[in-house]
Amino acid sequence: MLPVEIRTPRLLLDLPVPGDAEVVTRYCQDPLFEQYLTTPWPYERAHAESFLSTYVPGGWASRTDLTWALRTERGGVLLGVISVRETQNEIGFWMGSEHRGGGLMSEAAAAVCTWVLEGGVDGATTVFWRAVEGNTASAKVARSAGFRRIQPENPTVPTRDGAGTLPAWYGVREVDVDPRAEASWNDILEARA
Template identity: 55%
Template structure:
């Protein structure tokens, strides 16, 4: 599959490239990544180069995982990464610390989901999973119209291959009227404006 560029009102989502290695390495050394993501830890410059030069292009080519860089403009600095895996049509994402709190990732996630239903054959439902307790990731999924589907059996893989307690969500092509309400067990009450009560 050939890489696809997506655009939103504030973002360009394009192919992460080798020139992004410094930012990928710096962002992935954030202690939150050790706790909530399966990226290697400790994260090194070599990990960033392998991800950008080998994994991303080969996964696009095979269609196994489609990965985009978030940028404020074409050719701009990398702000974060979002991917869509063919298996389970599962999304994953992270954002550099200085870019958090501006709803960039929810905007990017909505763009990827909208594209996937028409541009990635066989997509009927998109899934999301995160380590239990990753409220920032859950808030992005909620803002992008995912329904909470977490059960006591929901797990996510750990770095060592073991299973950890997880949270999960699901989104179809059309929004579900009570999707936001489904997040109450994890995120509490939500006001009409979308913030926590």
């Protein structure tokens, strides 16, 4: 599959490229990434180079992991990354620290969900989200993008090394946003406001 561009009112979602390695390296050294993400730690330039030159194009070619860069314009600085793993249509994302708090990731997540559910991924009827328990920033993005919080039987995510699991929060998004979606987050987001 060829990479697809998605436009939103404030963003261009396009292909992360090897020229983004420096900024990806800097963003992924954020201590929050160690706590909440499964990116390598400590994160080094070689990780970014491999991600951008091998993983991202390979994911598009195989349709297994569709990854976009968030930018404000063509050729602009990478602000963050969002992806969909097609095996379960699971969305994942991260944002550079200086770009957080303005709703850009929520805008990107909603647009990616719309693209997936309106035919971008053949047969997709849902998009899933999960994050390590306590990652309220990610949960706020999921809520804003129309995900409904769900509680599966075993709500965990694998640890960075794959040897164990961590408690996790889950959400699901369908073509039509469930009217119960916003309220489903109250017990975890209102308590941490």
